[in-house]
Amino acid sequence: MKLGIDSYSFHRYFGEVYPDLQQDPGVRWDMLEDFLPFAEAQNVDEVALESIFFPVFDDAYCQALADRLDETGLERILGWGHPDGLRGGTDEEALADLKAHIPRAAKLGAKIMRIVASSMLYVEDERETQIRNTIRMLKEAAQVAEEHGIVLAQENHIDFTGPELLRIIEGVGSDHLRVNLDTGNPIRVYEDPVACARALAPYAVSTHTKDITTGGKGGSPADRFPFFPSCPTGEGLVDFDGVVAELAKAGFTGSLAVELDLLAAPWAERPEPELVIESLDFLRGLIARAGSGDAVGGAR
Numbered sequence: 001m002k003l004g005i006d007s008y009s010f011h012r013y014f015g016e017v018y019p020d021l022q023q024d025p026g027v028r029w030d031m032l033e034d035f036l037p038f039a040e041a042q043n044v045d046e047v048a049l050e051s052i053f054f055p056v057f058d059d060a061y062c063q064a065l066a067d068r069l070d071e072t073g074l075e076r077i078l079g080w081g082h083p084d085g086l087r088g089g090t091d092e093e094a095l096a097d098l099k100a101h102i103p104r105a106a107k108l109g110a111k112i113m114r115i116v117a118s119s120m121l122y123v124e125d126e127r128e129t130q131i132r133n134t135i136r137m138l139k140e141a142a143q144v145a146e147e148h149g150i151v152l153a154q155e156n157h158i159d160f161t162g163p164e165l166l167r168i169i170e171g172v173g174s175d176h177l178r179v180n181l182d183t184g185n186p187i188r189v190y191e192d193p194v195a196c197a198r199a200l201a202p203y204a205v206s207t208h209t210k211d212i213t214t215g216g217k218g219g220s221p222a223d224r225f226p227f228f229p230s231c232p233t234g235e236g237l238v239d240f241d242g243v244v245a246e247l248a249k250a251g252f253t254g255s256l257a258v259e260l261d262l263l264a265a266p267w268a269e270r271p272e273p274e275l276v277i278e279s280l281d282f283l284r285g286l287i288a289r290a291g292s293g294d295a296v297g298g299a300r
Contacts, residue, residue: 001247001287003280004046004257005039006208007031007053008079010272011261014053021226021262025271030055036068038273042280046075046255048114048206051101052082059107066109075255077112077153077206078105085116085157088125089133099144106148112206113145114180115152117168118159120224123189131164135171142174153180153206158188158224162196169203179203182259183243184210184236188224194242201250208259209283211236215264229264232275234282244290256283 007014012022013029029035031054039047049065051057069076080101086094098115105113117134138154145152154177156165169177181204186196197204212228213236219227234240244256258279260272267275 001244001252001290002045002075002255003283003287004044004048004075004255005042005276005280006048006079006257006259007035007050008048008082008208009258009260009276010035011050011053013272014050016053018225018262022268032061032065032068036065036072036074039074040072042277044074044255044280046077046257048077048079048257049108050079050082051104052079057101057104059104062104062107066107069109076108076110077114077257078108078110079114081114081116081157084119084121086118086134086137088118088122088130088159089135089137095137095140098141102141102144102148102150102152105150110150112151112153114155114206115141116155116157116159118157120158120188123159123224127164131160131167131171134168138168138172138177139174142172142177145176146174150176151205152177154178155180155208156182156185156189156196156200158185161189161191162186162199166199166203178205180206180208181247182208182210183238183240184208184212184230184259187212187237188228190221193238194246197243197246201246201252204247204250204252204254206254207247207257209233209240209256209279210259210261211238211240211279213237213264225262229262230260231264231267232260232282233258233279234286235267240286241289244286248290256287258283
């Protein structure tokens with residue numbers, strides 16, 4: 001397995017600060033001038049670039065990113081859909097936007113495009129209708145992806161459980177729709193991350209390797225962010241040895257890509273670059289254990 005960083009780990013630096021939950025860091029990054037040099041310095045294999053944080057989304061900027069990535073040899077994934085994606089299969093304009101992004105993924109030199117179909121805003125809505133409508137929309141998107149040689153990787157985005165996402169992938173029935181496994185989000189839908197990995201690993205081509213903790217006393221698990229904030233990888237509730245064992249059994253060869261979102265105390269007081277570096281250090285050890293067969297669950 002390889003190592004990666006998702007640029008969403010720096011969402012505050014790109015100007016997205018969750019209202020009433022986060023402080024503005026007083027720092028602003030550019031994807032090309034700031035994020036890529038940081039990622040290059042960490043000696044990772046892959047970066048995931050969130051399109052919502054591009055200052056412009058045009059051919060010239062994508063080409064500049066592609067040229068820089070080609071120079072360094074970094075593999076790349078384009079991210080689409082933050083924050084609500086297809087809104088549970090109800091937003092035709094979002095579907096058109098998704099299909100319009102696919103050719104740009106190819107121009108960026110990406111082979112994988114991470115997508116989201118919904119969000120926690122819709123997680124309590126009627127399930128069967130969402131699944132059916134999402135399948136319909138993603139059949140269209142997968143056809144466009146096939147035309148451009150792109151694999152779409154649908155994230156479990158605090159919207160669908162592992163078995164529900166599996167139904168969508170199998171319902172679409174295309175080699176150009178696979179899974180971006182988020183290791184932390186299962187907890188936010190009251191699911192065991194290892195069980196979710198077991199269900200989705202055969203289709204996984206990328207990950208958000210995210211850890212989750214609890215927000216302290218009070219609150220409700222239904223408040224999925226404040227109650228279940230993130231933390232550096234290896235510091236929280238996720239059984240990463242178990243998750244990686246399931247990925248290894250399925251023959252996963254993609255990257256364990258660090259992602260941070262709403263950070264819990266005391267980590268919220270520290271800068272994201274430090275936390276990403278600590279998470280990468282943990283994952284290097286995890287990959288080494290998995291490679292030696294020492295991971296829990298019998299990873300190779």
